[in-house]
Amino acid sequence: MSGTFSRLRRRLPSPPRLPLDSALHEPRTAVVLGRWLGAAFLVCFATGLISHGLQNPPGWLRDHLPSRPVDAYRVTQGLHVISGIAAIPLLGAKLWTVYPRLFARPAVRGVLHALERLGIAVLVGSALLELVSGLLDTVQWYPWPFPFRQTHFWLAWIAVGGLLLHVAAKAPLIAGHWRRGTGPAVTGRRAFLGGAALSAAAVTLLTAGQTVPWLRRADLFGARRPDLGPQGLPVNRTAAQAGTAAAGPGWRLSVAGPRPYALSLPELGALPQHTAVLPIACVEGWSASARWTGVRLRDLLDRAGAPPGARVRVVSLERGGPYAVMEMPATYARDPLTLLALRVNGEALDPDHGYPARIIAPGRPGVLQTKWVQRIEVLT
Template sequence: MSPGAAPHRLLPSETSFSTRLRSPAVAARVGVWLGVCFALAFVTGLISHAAQEPSWPFPTRPVWGYRVSQGLHVISGTAAVPLLLVKLWAVFPKLFVRPPRASRELLIHLAERGSIAVLVAAAIFQLATGLANSAQWYPWTFSFRATHYAVGWLAVGALVLHIAVKLPLITGALLGPLDEPTQHGVEPVAQVREGGLSRRALLRTTWAAAGVAVLATAGSTVPALRRVSSLGVRSGGGPGGIPINKTARAAGVTASATSPAYRLTIAYAGREVTLTTAELGELSRHTERLPIACVEGWSASGEWTGVRIRTLLELVEAPIGVAVRVESLQQRGSFRAIELPANFADDPLTLLATGLGGEPLSLDHGYPCRLIAPNRPGVLQTKWVTRLDVLT
């Protein structure tokens, strides 16, 4: 026992915990996979952020790019939950380290503990808000997208700083053996016995927990896992074989979308063409297999039938290479109107869909017509489209 730690304090000290399983050998190995998960979530998060900024260039291929990227984002975040819990369990005694007395050491000690506190806070924040968001639960007042993005930078910044500080310890632990004989010099005060569990068994258990968390949820985006994922936020069902994110009722468009007065207006440089639902149906149509992939992580592939955006832009003689503002019948919401960048507007796969899975588009999927483009977040696949304005 270290000389400073008296056994009868109210608070436990670092040496109150058994050290056999809570070793750097375990913490570093779990930490590597936790780091991989956070790195994946960060990179795919940046991709998703870029996809939602119309001023940032974003490719239209691969068609399934955003589906895979955002699916990975949510899957890696979910896998990180058990990894983070075991990592925190392994280093929990560090919470009770007594600060040094000398002022210089104290300063370094406080700085490191501060950075760890930021790391833990940001990591828990990202996983908790991300999981709640995937279930469309918003028990907070802040903007989810802006905050999850900012705290993502905070988590990765604190994580990389942590790796920089601990690098010699990490490399030593990873290069060294996993199994180490117990250090007999330390006699725990209030020992938490781990029984016959070996470090190897603890690691296997951790990987199992991460695997189960993924299998239980990933069916929302991986069709092969639909029957396995008993905790998935979507079973994958819905009209035309595709789930719905926001219903016509919730968007307040039921009356305007079904009204005989509905018109689609296409405008460019003072020219305006107005189409009824029937006239829209008379234009040349194409059927494309495209995924719809929501920012919340679920996705599904559908057979969309509709008119190419480019065909509609020809009606007002708009040149190639122009961006388009797509406006919905919705009166509220931040995605009521979106900007479709020029490369998406020109793409032959980008449709104003009027049908899905061989049936007319259902009201909740955006009747009379909705945007569907390759490699694009679902929030930007505007439903109940009423107006296309060519941006010049």
């Protein structure tokens, strides 16, 4: 039997092997890949700062965040996830191109060389961890003990700082191979670069439909289908996961301000109703638009005697969770499109979408569109 297997194995062709001494391990290929990867990283970094600033605005910025355009966060966070996913195959191609230098001997040739290699190690490690953790966040899988959002934010600064230092250290080499035609001609370079570009384009095309409507039919590998879920909308956190008790006939919205009051659900429904088409855009990269109907938040604030520039605190029935309490600047609270929504797409809110009432506002991250609203407080 063993002889039969040996004869069969000799007849089968050997699998192709990636040559360790490939001519593609050269500066021009690395520079071209570095340009593409750097562009993806910078777009991802800039849009990530916007996302972080909207979720956790510093005091000096908090009251100056714009509520328009209504799709602003949908676009910036979509670009953040799209550029991050596109960077994954580009980083793989870049590391393959330069890896012989990463393991060159001697490992250290002096103090400056040691610092350069340490910087490269920090850059590669932070970039890999940043992209992998971001990809896992899109599927809401967190197999680590540290908080994702804060770690992701600071890793981004480390990665971009390392990138800038690396570019500065390699500036002469980059400048010497920046233009087409510099350096010797290398067989297979065009095919290799084309393959890397095609891989980045493919993962973009097959995942971007979760936030880009006209690419929705090609959304084969996106973490979320924006048209699947209760009432045709996805849900990140269900009512059961949030631990919210079902709102019965005794539920009342409490509005605290200079003239506090409380309203039952029928009383809210008897107030003037307004409709707005607004997106839910989540940090995981998916977004979906819907037609929301409810009471304008500014009408509720006026009834409570809120000053025009007052911020608002919204408290959810959700038990615990980092977003059970949300603060909203006046720019959002006074926007005529900001609603305490009671209906979506003509139907009463599903419990997973925040029944009996939820906040929907233009230009805000989905985690700040508070569901299961119990109390609204005027902050003066």
